[in-house]
Amino acid sequence: MKFRCEECQTTMEFVSNDTDRASGVMAIQYSCPECGHRISMVTNPGETQMVSSLGVTIGHESLSESAGGPMAQIRRSLDGDAAWTDDRGSPDPVWSEAAEKRLAAAPGFVQGMVRRLYTDWAKRNGYAEVSPAVMSKARDDLGMSEM
Amino acid sequence: MTEEMEGTPAAGRIRELDRPPVVDVLGQVVAQRAAVARRLASVRRVVAIASGKGGVGKSLLTANLAAALASNAGQVGVLDADIHGPSAALMLGARGQQLMLGPEGARPALGVSGVRVISMDLFLEGDDTAVRWRNYGGLAEDSFVWRGTLEANVLREFLADTDWGVLDYLLIDMPPGADRFETLLRLLPDLGGALLITTPSAASVLVVRRAAAAAQQAGARILGLVENMAQAADPGPGKGLADDLGIPFLGRVPFDPELGRSTDTGRPGVLIDPERPGARAILELAGRLEGILA
Numbered sequence: 198m199k200f201r202c203e204e205c206q207t208t209m210e211f212v213s214n215d216t217d218r219a220s221g222v223m224a225i226q227y228s229c230p231e232c233g234h235r236i237s238m239v240t241n242p243g244e245t246q247m248v249s250s251l252g253v254t255i256g257h258e259s260l261s262e263s264a265g266g267p268m269a270q271i272r273r274s275l276d277g278d279a280a281w282t283d284d285r286g287s288p289d290p291v292w293s294e295a296a297e298k299r300l301a302a303a304p305g306f307v308q309g310m311v312r313r314l315y316t317d318w319a320k321r322n323g324y325a326e327v328s329p330a331v332m333s334k335a336r337d338d339l340g341m342s343e344m
Numbered sequence: 345m346t347e348e349m350e351g352t353p354a355a356g357r358i359r360e361l362d363r364p365p366v367v368d369v370l371g372q373v374v375a376q377r378a379a380v381a382r383r384l385a386s387v388r389r390v391v392a393i394a395s396g397k398g399g400v401g402k403s404l405l406t407a408n409l410a411a412a413l414a415s416n417a418g419q420v421g422v423l424d425a426d427i428h429g430p431s432a433a434l435m436l437g438a439r440g441q442q443l444m445l446g447p448e449g450a451r452p453a454l455g456v457s458g459v460r461v462i463s464m465d466l467f468l469e470g471d472d473t474a475v476r477w478r479n480y481g482g483l484a485e486d487s488f489v490w491r492g493t494l495e496a497n498v499l500r501e502f503l504a505d506t507d508w509g510v511l512d513y514l515l516i517d518m519p520p521g522a523d524r525f526e527t528l529l530r531l532l533p534d535l536g537g538a539l540l541i542t543t544p545s546a547a548s549v550l551v552v553r554r555a556a557a558a559a560q561q562a563g564a565r566i567l568g569l570v571e572n573m574a575q576a577a578d579p580g581p582g583k584g585l586a587d588d589l590g591i592p593f594l595g596r597v598p599f600d601p602e603l604g605r606s607t608d609t610g611r612p613g614v615l616i617d618p619e620r621p622g623a624r625a626i627l628e629l630a631g632r633l634e635g636i637l638a
Contacts, residue, residue, distance in 0.1 A: 252500070
């Protein structure tokens, strides 16, 4: 979105985005850097919703909070009972020496994949350490020995 | 900003305010697509399982194919693109796992054989929770205007924000209808291809024919056609349809209620009894798919 000050033949600059979520009205202010003339572009709730649905940021305000971490638009847009766990601050489980030995027995080209699989499983299931016992539980849970 | 503030939440906010404000909507949409490409750089092949018609067994085939490919020592992910009727988490034994937001993106749920699953199901609290979207100013009755755009962006976020890691195959279980497929193609111009599923019914053949035409017009690579729920005593219309469309016919998967029953418990039938006719057909299909995508 761009606006032009016809008086000064200059592209106006974004100043602020004031969105009232309750009414759905978004007011985006621009000013002319030459003469200081200000305008507001005002959208109705339907227009605000359309822009929000694009998952874009208007100024420093993010209608969709797409800059707010993974799946931000989905999380922001879901209404009602929705749930997720923000695990961004917690460390991955550590690997015990015995687990590392067991991993080392796997072919080299799959070790990265195997490590990630067990780490993810352990984390999801609340283990702070990946041990051979945890690896066995994960294998059973994921049906890795079937077929 | 002082040195003491470095690393604090306030520091991030101050840096944000120092940046020039962003209003370039088109530029942001282009950047969103670039983010999808970056994320999928570690995925060897992306395959859409599509039909156009509902009820032809796309989800069941997707779950069983994923399990079969993963059991061949492949790294497999499944993206459930059916936003309002998600079932991949159930069929792959990943139900009940909440979505976890990690530093590299959303961690997909872990299904059988280590298949990574992303689905709207992971966001929903209970069996009675439906997908409903918030709206500005209480304009729920006008939601048809913006819902398509929002849901296209759900698909984009599933692709771009999921920490898939390294995958050999990412299977996308498409919802009925041809429109979402076109969205996928716009997001993923280098899609590995689409696997089309039909049943023997004349209605399915008609809808799939149209979906194939739409996909071809949109520039999609169609890997082949599968006839699902095939009757043993009937040669079925799949081969003829594939020939008409000029695409490979990849086989028939016989109607097998037991395959569906086991998959509904979160253990795809190919893992429970690989010798069943339905399971065997899917395992052969997985082998053909690997060959085509090699």
